[in-house]
């Protein structure tokens with residue numbers, strides 16, 4: 001693979017896999033253009049070098065071929081605005097075929113061509129080689145800048161790479177930062193290494209916790225998933241969230257942690273509520289003696305203090321999943337305190353990576369996104385990475 005920032009794109013047509021899967025309202029207006037903005041540094045570097053850019057992306061989940069609703073044509077005007085009038089932006093209403101071939105062939109340095117939604121072809125998600133090869137013919141160099149789909153072995157995210165020589169494939173700037181940050185956590189973590197895992201479901205995070213048991217010094221488990229662990233320890237958790245079919249797994253994880261000398265921190269106390277509601281009646285309790293009819297919806301003050309101490313002693317911090325129902329004001333305190341503690345630790349020299357939709361939403365909500373080392377754009381991809389799996393989109397470039 002080549003390194004994007006060292007590569008000179010002069011006279012080259014760069015085929016970039018981006019993630020332009022942005023939300024639209026019912027008037028086809030973009031309601032959040034962060035994903036488009038995130039791809040600009042890579043696009044601009046190529047244009048500045050004197051190259052041209054062919055952009056390919058998926059968009060939504062079209063079921064039966066092309067449809068108005070899932071057309072990337074709705075993004076063209078905004079892309080033009082983001083790149084400025086001096087950059088000519090073209091659109092091909094198919095991602096392969098004559099129009100795409102002709103427009104990419106005639107593309108001049110400094111111009112950008114956006115291809116129609118890749119998922120209008122079922123071959124994309126199937127990872128079809130023939131389809132990948134057709135796509136590959138459109139560009140001289142392949143750049144993958146879509147970390148969010150790196151865990152999929154789709155035609156445009158992984159299979160396509162085999163049609164480019166080693167020095168003609170690379171990560172884009174966004175993806176490069178994602179990979180570097182994730183590798184720093186998983187393979188080069190300075191100790192003490194703390195993983196903070198929260199959110200609703202144990203089942204989603206078991207494999208991550210298991211893999212981190214071989215690497216982390218401490219693991220904080222918060223959010224709704226903590227109560228399955230309290231149940232595993234014989235605690236009373238009232239009506240708190242619990243996955244009964246995972247109680248045994250939680251027990252095993254706690255035992256494994258002991259064997260491996262990893263310190264698991266569960267929230268000693270909780271903010272409890274009489275119903276799952278923003279206006280619920282609220283009280284406090286130890287997390288293993290929650291009365292019937294009550295549920296833990298946030299971590300309590302004792303837990304916050306313990307967790308903040310662990311955070312401030314750590315040199316590497318990974319955070320995935322909120323500590324409580326932070327979307328409701330009454331239950332956001334724990335998540336906010338943890339986000340602030342991570343920002344403080346980062347200021348004092350720790351490396352921190354925040355990933356997963358809800359923890360990212362939380363750091364944004366509390367205006368702390370620029371106070372941590374890295375905020376990942378990957379949800380499923382990041383989780384699979386920390387489960388220890390090889391991500392096809394990364395492997396295809398690195399091979």
Ligand code: AMP
Nearest residue numbers: 199200201223224296297321324325358
């Ligand atoms: P996940 O997608 O598994 O990371 O879960 C995120 C969701 O978990 C958020 O929407 C939170 O509101 C929710 N959550 C966090 N703590 C709790 C809790 N104690 N009880 C119920 N839901 C929770």
